[in-house]
Amino acid sequence: MNYAVIIAGGSGTRLWPLSRRSRSKQSLRLVGDRSMFQHAVDRLAPLFQPEQIYAVTRADQSALLSSQVPELPVASFINEPVGRGTAPAIGLAAIQLRQTDPQAIMAVLTADHYITDTKQFRRVLEAASSLAGDGHLVTLGIKPASPSTGFGYIQQGESLGTIHGFPVFRVERFTEKPVLDVARQMVTSGRYSWNSGMFVWRVDRILQEFRDQMPALYAQLTEVEVALGSSDYQAVLARAWNRLAEQTIDYGVMEHAADVVVIPVDIGWTDVGSWASLADLLPPDQDGNIFVGPYQEIDTHNTLVFGGKRLVATIGLQDIVIVDSEDALLVCARNREQEVREIVERLKINGDSQWL
Amino acid sequence: MNYAVIIAGGSGTRLWPLSRRSRSKQSLRLVGDRSMFQHAVDRLAPLFQPEQIYAVTRADQSALLSSQVPELPVASFINEPVGRGTAPAIGLAAIQLRQTDPQAIMAVLTADHYITDTKQFRRVLEAASSLAGDGHLVTLGIKPASPSTGFGYIQQGESLGTIHGFPVFRVERFTEKPVLDVARQMVTSGRYSWNSGMFVWRVDRILQEFRDQMPALYAQLTEVEVALGSSDYQAVLARAWNRLAEQTIDYGVMEHAADVVVIPVDIGWTDVGSWASLADLLPPDQDGNIFVGPYQEIDTHNTLVFGGKRLVATIGLQDIVIVDSEDALLVCARNREQEVREIVERLKINGDSQWL
Numbered sequence: 067m068n069y070a071v072i073i074a075g076g077s078g079t080r081l082w083p084l085s086r087r088s089r090s091k092q093s094l095r096l097v098g099d100r101s102m103f104q105h106a107v108d109r110l111a112p113l114f115q116p117e118q119i120y121a122v123t124r125a126d127q128s129a130l131l132s133s134q135v136p137e138l139p140v141a142s143f144i145n146e147p148v149g150r151g152t153a154p155a156i157g158l159a160a161i162q163l164r165q166t167d168p169q170a171i172m173a174v175l176t177a178d179h180y181i182t183d184t185k186q187f188r189r190v191l192e193a194a195s196s197l198a199g200d201g202h203l204v205t206l207g208i209k210p211a212s213p214s215t216g217f218g219y220i221q222q223g224e225s226l227g228t229i230h231g232f233p234v235f236r237v238e239r240f241t242e243k244p245v246l247d248v249a250r251q252m253v254t255s256g257r258y259s260w261n262s263g264m265f266v267w268r269v270d271r272i273l274q275e276f277r278d279q280m281p282a283l284y285a286q287l288t289e290v291e292v293a294l295g296s297s298d299y300q301a302v303l304a305r306a307w308n309r310l311a312e313q314t315i316d317y318g319v320m321e322h323a324a325d326v327v328v329i330p331v332d333i334g335w336t337d338v339g340s341w342a343s344l345a346d347l348l349p350p351d352q353d354g355n356i357f358v359g360p361y362q363e364i365d366t367h368n369t370l371v372f373g374g375k376r377l378v379a380t381i382g383l384q385d386i387v388i389v390d391s392e393d394a395l396l397v398c399a400r401n402r403e404q405e406v407r408e409i410v411e412r413l414k415i416n417g418d419s420q421w422l
Numbered sequence: 423m424n425y426a427v428i429i430a431g432g433s434g435t436r437l438w439p440l441s442r443r444s445r446s447k448q449s450l451r452l453v454g455d456r457s458m459f460q461h462a463v464d465r466l467a468p469l470f471q472p473e474q475i476y477a478v479t480r481a482d483q484s485a486l487l488s489s490q491v492p493e494l495p496v497a498s499f500i501n502e503p504v505g506r507g508t509a510p511a512i513g514l515a516a517i518q519l520r521q522t523d524p525q526a527i528m529a530v531l532t533a534d535h536y537i538t539d540t541k542q543f544r545r546v547l548e549a550a551s552s553l554a555g556d557g558h559l560v561t562l563g564i565k566p567a568s569p570s571t572g573f574g575y576i577q578q579g580e581s582l583g584t585i586h587g588f589p590v591f592r593v594e595r596f597t598e599k600p601v602l603d604v605a606r607q608m609v610t611s612g613r614y615s616w617n618s619g620m621f622v623w624r625v626d627r628i629l630q631e632f633r634d635q636m637p638a639l640y641a642q643l644t645e646v647e648v649a650l651g652s653s654d655y656q657a658v659l660a661r662a663w664n665r666l667a668e669q670t671i672d673y674g675v676m677e678h679a680a681d682v683v684v685i686p687v688d689i690g691w692t693d694v695g696s697w698a699s700l701a702d703l704l705p706p707d708q709d710g711n712i713f714v715g716p717y718q719e720i721d722t723h724n725t726l727v728f729g730g731k732r733l734v735a736t737i738g739l740q741d742i743v744i745v746d747s748e749d750a751l752l753v754c755a756r757n758r759e760q761e762v763r764e765i766v767e768r769l770k771i772n773g774d775s776q777w778l
Contacts, residue, residue, distance in 0.1 A: 083735070360774075362765050365758075375749075377777045379439070379765045382755030386742075393731075395746055397753055399738030402721075409718050409735045418716075421733045 068195055069170055070114050071159040072106050073263070074123045074131060074177040075149045079410040080340040080403065083394035084372070087422050090127045092177040093134060096338055097347055106177035107135050109184040113191060120144055120162075121177075122155040147304045152263065153313040157276055157283060158303075161291040163269045171198045172272070174265040174315075180347055182334030190331045193230035194266035203275070203323055204266040205237065207259025207330040213249035216339065218242055218261040218316060220328050221252075229329070237326040240316055259330040261316060275323045283318070286310060340403045341387045341396075345370045359390070368400065394421050423526050424551055426470050427515040428462050429619070430479040430487060430533040431505045435766040436696040436759065439750035440728070443778050446483045448533040449490060452694055453703055462533040463491050465540040469547060476500055476518075477533075478511040503660045508619070509669040513632055513639060514659075517647040519625045527554045528628070530621040530671075536703055538690030546687045549586035550622035559631070559679055560622040561593065563615025563686040569605035572695065574598055574617040574672060576684050577608075585685070593682040596672055615686040617672060631679045639674070642666060696759045697743045697752075701726045715746070724756065750777050 078091025085091040092103040100108065103121070110119055116137050123131055125145040132143055144159055156174055163170050173191055181187050194204040207220045223238035240261065244252060252258040265272075276284045286306040293302035320326060338344050348356045348370075355366055359373030366380040373390040380388070385400040396406065413421050434447025441447040448459040456464065459477070466475055472493050479487055481501040488499055500515055512530055519526050529547055537543050550560040563576045579594035596617065600608060608614035621628075632640045642662040649658035676682060694700050704712045704726075711722055715729030722736040729746045736744070741756040752762065769777050 083733070362768055364761050364764060373751075377439070377750040377774070379750065379752045379762075380754070381752075381761050381765070382758035383742075383753060386739075386753065388751075388753055390751060394733040394735065395729075395744075395751065396735045396737075397739060397742065397744055398736070402738035405720050405737050406735075408720060409737070412718055418733070 068114065068118060068173070069163055070110050070119045070173045070175055071144075071156070071163075072103070072110075072119070072121045072175050072177050073152060073155050074103055074106070074121045075127070075146060075155060076178065077149075078178070078339075080406050081338075081344075082406050082410050083389060083391040083396050083421070088126070089130070090124070091338070092123070093127065093130045096344055097180050101134050102180070102338065103131050103177045104134050105180065106175060107138065109181060109187060110175070113188050116142070120159055122146065122159050124149055147300075147307050149312075150307055150310045151312040151318075152315040153276075153280060153283060153318040154287075154307065154310050156265075156272070156315050157280075157287045158290065160269050160273050160276070161287050162294065164273060164291070165294060168270045170269045171195050172267060172269050174263075174267075176263050178338060179262065180336045180338050182336075183332070186331065187333045189230065190232055190329055190333065191266065193232045194329060197229055197234065197327060197329075198266045198268055198271075201268060201271055201325060203271060203320070203326045205320070205326065205328045206262050206264040206266070207328040208262045208335045209330050209332045210253045210258065210260050213246060213253045214260065215243055215246055215249050217337070219244060219249075219252050219258040220261050222257045222259070222328060222330065226327060232329045232331065235328050235330070237320075237328050240321045259328060260335075262335060263316075265315070265320075272319070275319050279322055280313065280318050283310060283313060340406070341370060341372065341389060341398070342400065342403045344372070345387070345400075370400070423523050424470065424474060424529070425519055425526055426466050426475045426529045426531055427500075427512070427519075428459070428466075428475070428477045428531050428533050429508060429511050430459055430462070430477045431483070431502060431511060432534065433505070434534070434695075436762050437694075437700075438762050438766050439745060439747040439752050439777070444482070445486070446480070447694070448479070449483065449486045452700055453536050457490050458536070458694060459487050459533045460490050461536065462531060463494065465537060465543060466531070469544050472498070476515055478502065478515050480505055503656075503663050505668075506663055506666045507668040507674075508671040509632075509636060509639060509674040510643075510663065510666050512621075512628070512671050513636075513643045514646065516625050516629050516632070517643050518650065520629060520647070521650060524626045526625045527551050528623060528625050530619075530623075532619050534694060535618065536692045536694050538692075539688070542687065543689045545586065546588055546685055546689065547622065549588045550685060553585055553590065553683060553685075554622045554624055554627075557624060557627055557681060559627060559676070559682045561676065561682065561684045562618050562620040562622070563684040564618045564691045565686050565688045566609045566614065566616050569602060569609045570616065571599055571602055571605050573693070575600060575605075575608050575614040576617050578613045578615070578684060578686065582683060588685045588687065591684050591686070593676075593684050596677045615684060616691075618691060619672075621671070621676075628675070631675050635678055636669065636674050639666060639669060696762070697726060697728065697745060697754070698756065698759045700728070701743070701756075726756070 074092045078085035122144045128143045128145045219241045221238040222235035224236045226234040293299045354368035356370045360377045362379045364381045366383045369383045369386045371388045387398045389396040430448045434441035478500045484499045484501045575597045577594040578591035580592045582590040649655045710724035712726045716733045718735045720737045722739045725739045726743045743754045745752040
């Protein structure tokens, strides 16, 4: 049996003021009229029954996401009391699936990314499942469209041939976000993919790696596993998660795991991590502008206006990002979107919680 | 007896999106926590009793202005059915004052301007009243702070000596808004003042000029005058105002009137006609920014943020004007504020009346 596990926690602070504590990035309608989470479920539909689709999310974000995708059973939502990074999130899903079928194949997917070629996406998922059935830990690598310094990279090692027509390589190395010069060399070499955070593996195989490489986390996971289905579950989970540090699957498990392979693919993948990356997804007008919501513009160029109900009027602007939300407004130079994070940090420090 | 008549109609489209059909510029709290109209009344208080202060305004703006200045009797509000320019507005006040005292002195004042030296303002009003008592039509000229192309200019002629220490000149000529080169020459010559739209005269004298120079308007005014206090008044006024074209006092009356004098004064006068001029009135921070309302900024320079309740976050901006209102937002390059008018025009053409 195959399962899809969508990792749908996270805060998305770089998409402030739209993404908020009570309104996670995954719940936002950023592309078209479906939320990022709805898109993530939609593209799985032809391959998975609703009962095969799980989402790991934060307890306080779960109700909103569940309401957006009523076709998923409520039991599909695996709720973390607090976010502790991708390793605990994936581990929590894995122990739950082990109860049903230790040999089950588990695709770890995201709701942070937009994928235009969903057919190719499903084809590579099927190919990866075949590989995972043999015990490989499969990572989906994204063919780099640019020397981005915003992603980790996966270095391809020995070729293992092809599966369903997709080339497969042993993973030589996971690298952290590089500086620009290094990123350029990586892309030019043709031997690196972006790390998409999408993985396919057998439940028993990944839990074996957790046990070997992150024994402290694994110990907490087994305590939680014992409590599954009992009235103690929430309390045990909360206690366990309180004890955990933040840990990512990449550095906690994948870097030193055995038998890790990568399938480099081109599926029209975009990380919707910032307003700049979202702008790449929306069709601009002849002046390079993108307007979402009612607007009036005079002599405006290369500007993103992500509005809603309110009218946004722009005059004489160039390379500006405007994001309008109910109670907060962002106006930002277009090459400075990464600093939105700093605004959110300051609001935290100042205790301005109504805008977080 | 002296009267002050505040001309408080007008739309202020260049202050959109704050100024709206239902919320005239005069009713806005642009400087400090008093509206422009409240400031206009406040600075008269030491010189006039509430019963001596009148306001000419549009009927649909009258209730809001009246509620802002409860000390003025409701009868102080002279309501026009529609705005027809300054000449009909002043004429309407003059015929009403003539009923009480044809020899009354009437100071025509504005609520569009901010005056920092209110003591000097009242001193010059008293001086102008003395002159007006002798039959002069007195204009208050503003000593030009710059070669502005946004105002009409008044050319000084023969000196008539001083009154209460203020120099008095015959008016040689009223000029329309000049081009920059001409404005520079005017300011350098020292013989020109800005036309502030403030006048002091006897009621009988100005009505005599209306009769001689604008007989069609005067005929309508006398019809309205006959109906004053009757149950027909509103109907007669509406009919008369429907027949009128827009006419300003400057070109309709003052240019060819007899015995027009000017007192050039420095009273810290600022026309609050656009966001640029408002910015001149508010104290900037060390980066040249002005923030009204809650904000967070990173690397922002020479930027005006006129907000309110909502948080405005700015990153990497230079020379931008941001004006946030309940249902509409303006983001504008700082040298382009005059074009706000065009936005308003387009909304009219499109029938987007909710934002007008």
